[in-house]
Amino acid sequence: MVRRHPLPPQWLFSDERLAVGVVRLAALLPPGSGIVLRHDRLSAGARWRLLRRLMRMARARGLVILLAGSPAMARRWGADGVHLRQHDARRAVQARRLGLLVTMPVHDAREARAARRAKADAVFISPLHPTRSHPGAKALGTAEWLRLAQLAGGQPTALGGMTLTRAKMLNRRTSGLKPGWAAIDAWEEKAARRGAKAASLFGSERVENSDVP
Numbered sequence: 001m002v003r004r005h006p007l008p009p010q011w012l013f014s015d016e017r018l019a020v021g022v023v024r025l026a027a028l029l030p031p032g033s034g035i036v037l038r039h040d041r042l043s044a045g046a047r048w049r050l051l052r053r054l055m056r057m058a059r060a061r062g063l064v065i066l067l068a069g070s071p072a073m074a075r076r077w078g079a080d081g082v083h084l085r086q087h088d089a090r091r092a093v094q095a096r097r098l099g100l101l102v103t104m105p106v107h108d109a110r111e112a113r114a115a116r117r118a119k120a121d122a123v124f125i126s127p128l129h130p131t132r133s134h135p136g137a138k139a140l141g142t143a144e145w146l147r148l149a150q151l152a153g154g155q156p157t158a159l160g161g162m163t164l165t166r167a168k169m170l171n172r173r174t175s176g177l178k179p180g181w182a183a184i185d186a187w188e189e190k191a192a193r194r195g196a197k198a199a200s201l202f203g204s205e206r207v208e209n210s211d212v213p
Contacts, residue, residue, distance in 0.1 A: 008034035011182035071095035092118035112151035127160025
């Protein structure tokens with residue numbers, strides 16, 4: 001049985017669009033953070049090897065790793081939980097039976113109700129703010145985000161243009177929800193700042209961004 005974890009307050013969403021490798025970004029996360037590993041276009045073998053690298057880091061730094069995909073694969077590969085797309089909501093029962101954390105995406109009221117029926121442990125509600133990963137998508141804004149959070153049940157987590165500052169602002173506007181936050185760009189920007197600082201101190205050198213062994 002997979003050991004269940006407390007829900008992290010902050011998350012990294014990963015996919016192939018990352019300019020910086022997810023393993024490098026994982027090293028920047030505070031202990032107790034979570035990672036949702038997508039990378040859907042990798043071969044199964046490469047995706048498995050990437051997950052194993054992250055799991056080794058997770059054990060050392062107290063990270064929680066979820067695999068986007070099927071509960072059976074997440075359990076077989078040793079992930080802490082599974083991120084179910086909306087069309088896979090029915091698999092939440094299987095995931096709970098396997099002892100996995102379950103998260104789902106929410107973009108509107110229909111999806112919020114589906115996440116509640118699935119009894120998702122956490123929901124990623126987006127986009128709260130305009131985001132580079134979905135150019136032109138209409139942002140929910142705080143009022144609509146809170147409405148969806150109430151509908152969805154589970155731990156509400158804000159995604160879309162999120163930063164630590166925006167997460168603190170959202171937390172001040174909620175009442176008892178204690179929302180988490182998730183991002184892609186914020187962690188990449190943190191890596192860029194650290195890289196620029198290191199380059200200024202020690203001179204530029206090649207940084208390996210590839211996640212695939």
